[in-house]
Amino acid sequence: MVIIFNRLIASLFFFIAIVFGQLNQWIELPNSPEASRFNDIYFLNNYLGWAANGWGQIYFTEDGGSTWTLQIEQGQTHFRAITFLDELRGWASAVGIGEFGSADSTNLYKTFDGGINWIPQDEFIGPTPKGICGLQKLDANTIYGVGRVRGPSFFIKTEDGGQNWISIDMSLYSASLIDLYFFNKDTGFVVGATNTNHETSNAIVLRTNDGGQNWETMVITSRHGEKAWKINFPSKNIGYVSLQRNYEAPIYFIKTIDGGELWEEKLFLEDYYFVQGIGFINDTLGWIGGNSSNPTYFTEDGGESWNSAGFGSRVNRFQFFENGEGFSCGRKIYKYTNSLKIFSNENGIIPEIPVVNYPNPFNPETTILVYIPESGQVDVSVLDISGRKVRQLFYGDIYEGETWKKIVWNGLSDDNNRMVSGVYFCRIVNGSNSFSHRMVLLK
Helix, strand or coil, rough: CCHHHHHHHHHCCCEEEECCCCCCEEECCCCCEEEEEEEEEEEECCCEEEEEECCEEEEEEECCCCCCCEEECCCCCCCEEEEEECCCEEEECCCCCCCCCCCCCCEEEEECCCCCCECCCCCCEECCCCCEEEEEEEEEEEEEEEEEECCCEEEEECCCCCCEEEEECCCCCEEEEEEEEECCCCEEEEECCCCCHHHHEEEEEEEEECCCCEEEEEEECCCEHHHHHHCCCCCCCCCEEEECCCCCCEEEEECCCCCCCCEEEEEEECCCCCCEEECCCCCCEEEEEEECCCCCEEEECCCCCEEHHHCCCCCCCEECCCCCCCECEEEEEEEEECEEEEEECCCCCCCCCCCEEECCCECCCCCEEECCCEEEEEEEEEEEECEEEEEEEEEEEEEECCCCCEHHHHHEECCECCCCCCEEEEEECCCCEEEEEEEEEEC
């Protein structure tokens, strides 16, 4: 595999490279393919991933997005979502004939060779859906899906690795369905619209507790001209849904803090913004992308305020991993790293995230995990936004074998004053190594 070879080559170099990557800073992968918009991405891990667009193209990467290979191109197909159970078994959904100019009646494709070949998934137990807009992998054998954006609405699922697919007509509950989020096989949410006519439509959120057999309406928004576009739960209690309006302002999103029992409509922007993708890396830090040339927005306070993230165009999907890395797709593919990276190849590879804190943002305290590159004297301090030291958390010797240091900062200065809310930096000095990590204190 190319990945293994690259890792072996990297471990042979005798130098230290330091790459600074700041919080909220995404990079456009320089070699990523470009389209009017990539509708969806799916990464099995930090290296193996696929990207699908409305031009009938599916691309594959095995090196974390550094290079991409075109696997399929059929211009009559508008691919909408993609997911994989493993390195070989995957499915890509399409919007179906007549939607967004598509002339392809096939709404679901499958591959059993990692995407080298794609063939129609034609058979369904139940009515054949007209198009599929969202797919979610739940476990090694289970995928759920919904569609389509301008109707009719369907819910589909497989629980046997794709051998059999069940389709359920959802027209009793909504006119269209666009995206979904399930916690497990039984409990989850689907989102869409109450009417196929966008001007008279309201966004809708539905919930099931029995794997899609029965549904209850949790939200119908108060404004006409809205669709619920994407749904994301960074934790079991906190969830977000993006709301698309084609013409009017202001623009809203909806949020739950109790696992979806109650939802609140919250202001995103007073000015018009063609909202689409939404994704959160934790309960408070997240991004909203839009179907326009305008850049993506981010929030650090759970959606109370939003600012330009300075990257991306037409961003429609976000995906994050537990190690702090993530990907998003729009006109191109973008990559996110939560902290600076340090690579050492003389004594092995130093972890890509040498310092992390959780939670972040935090109130009133946060736990800091620090990786110590070498034995010797270590200084761990907190600096304010101006670079002034406000608290020394640790100063002393770290001996060989003691590679991780766990420190709790309670938000107090050296003179025990409560620090004001804002941005702070945890700075670590260890011999010739020095690096910083961004933290956000909330009130």
